[in-house]
Amino acid sequence: MTDRHPGFSTLAVHAGAQPDPTTGARATPIYQTTSFVFNDADHAASLFGLQAFGNIYTRIGNPTNAVLEERVAALEGGTAALAVASGHAAQVVVFQQLLMPGDEIIAARKLYGGSINQFTHAFKSFGWNVAWADSDDIASFERAVTPHTKAIFIESIANPSGSITDIEAIAAVARKAGVPLIVDNTLATPYLIRPIDHGADIVVHSLTKFLGGHGNSLGGIIVDAGTFDWSKDNKYPMLSDPRPEYHGIKLQETFGNFAFAIACRVLGLRDLGPALSPFNAFMILTGIETLPLRMQKHCENAKAVAEFLAGHPKVAAVNYAGLAGDKYNNLARKYAPKGAGAVFTFSLKDGYDAGVNLVSNLKLFSHLANVGDTRSLVIHPASTTHSQLDDAAKVKSGAAPDVVRLSIGIEDKEDLIADLEQALTA
Amino acid sequence: MNHDAYDDNYIRAILNSVKSIAMVGASPVNVRPSYFAFKYLAQRGYDMIPVNPGHVGKSLLGKPFVASLGDIDRPIDMIDIFRNSSHIMPVVDEALKLSPLPKVIWMQLGARDDAAAEKAEAAGMKVVMNRCPKIEYGRLSSEISWMGVNSRTLSSKRAPIPTQGMRLSLNRMSVGGGETAASDRAAKNKSEP
Ligand SMILES: Cc1ncc(COP(=O)(O)O)c(C=O)c1O
Numbered sequence: 058m059t060d061r062h063p064g065f066s067t068l069a070v071h072a073g074a075q076p077d078p079t080t081g082a083r084a085t086p087i088y089q090t091t092s093f094v095f096n097d098a099d100h101a102a103s104l105f106g107l108q109a110f111g112n113i114y115t116r117i118g119n120p121t122n123a124v125l126e127e128r129v130a131a132l133e134g135g136t137a138a139l140a141v142a143s144g145h146a147a148q149v150v151v152f153q154q155l156l157m158p159g160d161e162i163i164a165a166r167k168l169y170g171g172s173i174n175q176f177t178h179a180f181k182s183f184g185w186n187v188a189w190a191d192s193d194d195i196a197s198f199e200r201a202v203t204p205h206t207k208a209i210f211i212e213s214i215a216n217p218s219g220s221i222t223d224i225e226a227i228a229a230v231a232r233k234a235g236v237p238l239i240v241d242n243t244l245a246t247p248y249l250i251r252p253i254d255h256g257a258d259i260v261v262h263s264l265t266k267f268l269g270g271h272g273n274s275l276g277g278i279i280v281d282a283g284t285f286d287w288s289k290d291n292k293y294p295m296l297s298d299p300r301p302e303y304h305g306i307k308l309q310e311t312f313g314n315f316a317f318a319i320a321c322r323v324l325g326l327r328d329l330g331p332a333l334s335p336f337n338a339f340m341i342l343t344g345i346e347t348l349p350l351r352m353q354k355h356c357e358n359a360k361a362v363a364e365f366l367a368g369h370p371k372v373a374a375v376n377y378a379g380l381a382g383d384k385y386n387n388l389a390r391k392y393a394p395k396g397a398g399a400v401f402t403f404s405l406k407d408g409y410d411a412g413v414n415l416v417s418n419l420k421l422f423s424h425l426a427n428v429g430d431t432r433s434l435v436i437h438p439a440s441t442t443h444s445q446l447d448d449a450a451k452v453k454s455g456a457a458p459d460v461v462r463l464s465i466g467i468e469d470k471e472d473l474i475a476d477l478e479q480a481l482t483a
Numbered sequence: 484m485n486h487d488a489y490d491d492n493y494i495r496a497i498l499n500s501v502k503s504i505a506m507v508g509a510s511p512v513n514v515r516p517s518y519f520a521f522k523y524l525a526q527r528g529y530d531m532i533p534v535n536p537g538h539v540g541k542s543l544l545g546k547p548f549v550a551s552l553g554d555i556d557r558p559i560d561m562i563d564i565f566r567n568s569s570h571i572m573p574v575v576d577e578a579l580k581l582s583p584l585p586k587v588i589w590m591q592l593g594a595r596d597d598a599a600a601e602k603a604e605a606a607g608m609k610v611v612m613n614r615c616p617k618i619e620y621g622r623l624s625s626e627i628s629w630m631g632v633n634s635r636t637l638s639s640k641r642a643p644i645p646t647q648g649m650r651l652s653l654n655r656m657s658v659g660g661g662e663t664a665a666s667d668r669a670a671k672n673k674s675e676p
Contacts, residue, residue, distance in 0.1 A: 063637060071637045073628060078642040108519045110627050118629060126631030137632040304514040311516045313592040313615060315632050322631070 065132065065248065066349045073127030074342075087339045088120045107303055107311070107323060117327055121335035125342050129268070129278050130318075132247040132345075133260050136283030137318035139326065140276060140338060144243060144263025145175055146331035147277035151239060151261060152208070153329060154295045154320045158184030161205040165192045165222065166453045167215035170443035172241070173454060176210075191453075195226045202234045207292060209236060213252055214244035214378075214393070216428065217438045217462040218455025219401035221378045221388035228256025235292070237285045243267070244400050244428065248352040249393045258285040259317065266429025267399075270344040270351055274337040279321050283314030296320050351431070351467055356396025358433075358473060359465040365474045366403050371411070371481050373459070377401040399465040400428045402438075408459045412437050415461060418480035421472060428464035433473055436462050484604060486597065486612050491635065494619050497587050497609060501560035502530055504616075505552060505585075507574050508565035509533035511543050516592075517565040518543070520617040527620065532559070552577050561587035563616055564594060571596035575603050584608065589616060 063071070074085050093112035095101035103109035112118055122140045130138040141147050152162065164176055166189045176187045188201040192211060209231045211222050224240060231238035237258035242250060246267045252260050262268055264276030287296035287309045296316055299305035303323070309316040326332060356379070363377035378385035379397030389397040405411040415435075416424050422435040426442055436442065438456035451457055465473065504524060510517045511533075525531040525544055533543040536550040549555055552562065552574070562585050564574050571590055578585055579602070588603045590596065590612040600610040621627030622634045625642070 067637070071639070072633075075625065075638050076641040078644045081641050103522075106514070108513075108522065110621050110629050112629060118631070120629065123629050123631055127628045127633055130631065130633035131635070135633060137630065139631050306514055310593070311519070313618065315630075318631060 068128070068131045069248075069348050070346050072131035073124040085121055085124045085339060085342055087335050088115075089335050090119075091115050107306060107319075115335065116330060116332045117322060119332075119335050119338070121342075122333055122338040125264075125276075125333075125338045125345075126278065128342065128345055129247075129262070129264075130280055132251075132348075133242070133280045134247075134251055134253045134282075135260065135280035135318075137315035138278050138280045139318050139321045140264070140278045140333045141326060142277065142331040142333050143275045144241075144261065144265060144277040145171060146329075147261040147263070147279050148172065148175060148241075149179070150321050150325035150329060150331065151259060151279055152180065152185060153325050154317065155207050155237070155293060156183075156185045157294075159186075159205060160184075160207045161186045161188055161203060163188045163190050163198055163201045163206060163209045165190060165211040165215070165227075166450075167192050167218055167220055167222075167455050168210075168212055169216040169241070169243075170438065170446065170454065170456065172212075173443075173450075174445055192220070192222045192227070195223065195230065198227055198230045199233075202230070202236075206234055206236055208239055209234075210239045210241070212241040212244065213250045214398045214400070215455060216244055216400060217402050217436075217442070217460070218376055219244070219378055219385075219398060220376070220455065221385040221392055221397065223388055224250075224252055224255040224257060224392065231258070232256070235290065244398050245393060246348060246352060248349050249356070249395055249398060253280070253282040253284070255392070258282050264341045265427070267352065267355070268345055268348065268429075269341040270348065270429060270431060271340070272427060272430035272432065274340040274344075276333050276337050276341050279318065281315050281318035281321075283317075285317070287316060295324060300324070352396065352399075354467040355399035355465060358467065358470045359399040359401065359463075360396070361470040362463065362465055362473055362477065363401060363403075365477065369478075369481060371406055373404045373406045375401070375403040376455070377403075400462065402455065402460045402462045404457065404459040404461070409439075412459060412461045413440075414483075415480050418483040419476055420479070421468070421476040422463070422480075428462075430464065431467050433466035433468060433476075434464040438462050484600075484610070486595070486600060486610070489611065489614070491623060493609075494611065494614070495623050497561070497589075497611065498616065498620055498623065501587055503532065503557060503559050504529050504561045504563050505532040505534050505555060505559045506563045506565060507534045507552070508570075509535050509543055509548070510565075511538055511541060511548075516615070520563070520565075520591075520615060523617040524620070530557075552581060558583050559585045561585060561589055563589045563591065565591050566594065568594050568596050571599045572602075575599040578603070578608075579606055587611070589614070591615060592618070 126138040190197040190201045228238045239259045240252035240257040243263045260280040262278045287293040296309045312319045360379045366372045367375045378389035422433045439458040443456035533548045538548040539550045587609045592615045595612040625634045
């Protein structure tokens with residue numbers, strides 16, 4: 058008998074969770090505790106020495122968080138995952154395992170503005186350098202490779218532009234350079250795109266967005282694909298060299314194809330400290346149970362709204378990869394056949410001021426700095442999320458001054474269209 | 484037999500049926516992976532035998548080292564080889580001389596020798612390569628899920644209450660089906676705390 062592979066929706070509900078051994082509770086309990094008792098001194102020593110699996114202290118691991126970790130690992134097709142306090146925390150923890158001062162990453166220019174800030178400012182202060190490349194020009198990634206390059210970072214669906222990245226082409230560049238490809242899959246979620254199937258070695262998420270899905274909890278996660286050989290040419294000493302604090306254990310040798318997730322936990326989370334609260338893990342887990350249903354509705358609504366806007370006389374352009382004729386429509390058909398996500402931008406014929414007016418006239422859309430909520434959201438990136446960039450960089454990252462970003466929720470699409478119609482004509 | 488990926492049921496059947504495991508290349512140094520795996524499997528009730536000619540006269544967690552497989556005084560169900568790929572074949576050749584023949588040749592994470600595997604399989608033994616039995620046991624019992632690892636199993640049954648140093652059950656109706664009970668048996672054979 059061969060193994061049955063359960064479908065995505067089954068995994069979204071069940072993976073990682075099991076009725077509680079003590080009480081039989083069917084929903085995952087919130088283990089709101091800082092620490093866990095040891096059975097005896099030998100057990101404690103084994104746990105601290107990474108010789109046994111188990112719980113020590115919630116900064117390093119927690120049973121509620123572990124259910125979330127296994128669930129997202131299963132949905133992404135990874136070997137293991139580590140949940141952390143936010144999407145940004147996930148990125149810092151990932152790069153801390155890979156980079157030493159003087160090392161370099163190549164990042165796509167089309168990224169969430171906060172990530173551009175993080176890489177440009179915080180990473181610079183750690184001595185980590187960023188070379189920017191253009192996702193629409195794969196050769197620009199190849200040209201950016203140097204002997205110091207340690208990783209390539211892209212978004213599967215870019216925020217705010219909603220453009221689709223050719224993951225396989227960039228994975229080929231990463232393979233040739235001998236470095237891991239890291240994909241921020243926040244806007245797609247594994248329901249729409251599974252980057253590991255296309256060659257990603259590490260996937261990160263802001264769980265704050267569609268995975269949690271209800272705009273109530275911050276969180277982030279790192280998924281290890283188990284595909285990268287960290288010991289091959291000594292470029293990643295955190296994984297290949299003996300760890301002094303663990304009596305000389307080598308992480309890849311000991312943990313094999315989930316060594317990266319373990320490194321993020323026992324080195325990154327242990328030392329940097331951005332642990333996810335078990336309560337947030339519970340909220341996000343509950344959100345994930347309905348991820349397939351919500352994403353279908355998000356995408357269906359987004360397409361209807363994009364089509365409406367594309368036909369509106371006051372609208373100059375709509376950038377939604379799900380529209381036939383969009384620049385990214387072919388990539389959307391290849392990578393995200395179930396839908397091109399629910400975050401996209403459009404611009405108005407009357408420019409910046411019209412955009413500002415539209416935002417203030419909307420009654421159902423909420424004006425705020427987030428995406429991936431059940432509620433529909435609107436923002437003007439140039440004056441908010443991407444305001445730290447200069448005008449040229451704004452245009453390159455998909456946040457030109459006349460651009461408005463929408464994150465389409467799961468309300469009735471007729472009501473969303475009516476709200477936009479009244480705001481455009483007000 | 485495809486050795487790039489194994490069905491959970493294949494691994495589960497092995498971990499569930501073997502009782503004695505000779506670990507070739509077992510190290511008494513308590514930070515080596517072989518030491519971790521030895522201790523972990525011993526705690527789960529397997530009859531562990533450390534094989535390492537460099538340490539004869541000493542013992543590992545109370546089990547005396549033997550120099551070679553031929554020196555073991557009882558039938559061996561499984562040989563867990565903690566050696567590099569280049570050292571596998573001689574161990575398999577030695578195993579083939581044993582009577583009764585071991586049921587399983589298991590090569591550790593990172594170790595793979597397809598020719599040795601073919602030889603062992605031709606003699607009727609099951610082979611696992613490039614895997615760690617500790618990790619597989621942890622995965623199939625879901626114990627390893629506490630580290631955020633994808634166990635690739637599901638269950639709607641109440642999880643067993645951990646006893647004696649987290650000795651959990653392999654008895655999960657996993658996505659592959661196939662109930663197992665190795666650790667339950669091991670737990671029964673050991674006195675409860
Ligand atoms: C694509 C993307 N990545 C990362 C982040 C950062 O996540 P968090 O706010 O959870 O730190 C965001 C947040 O907007 C995002 O949209």
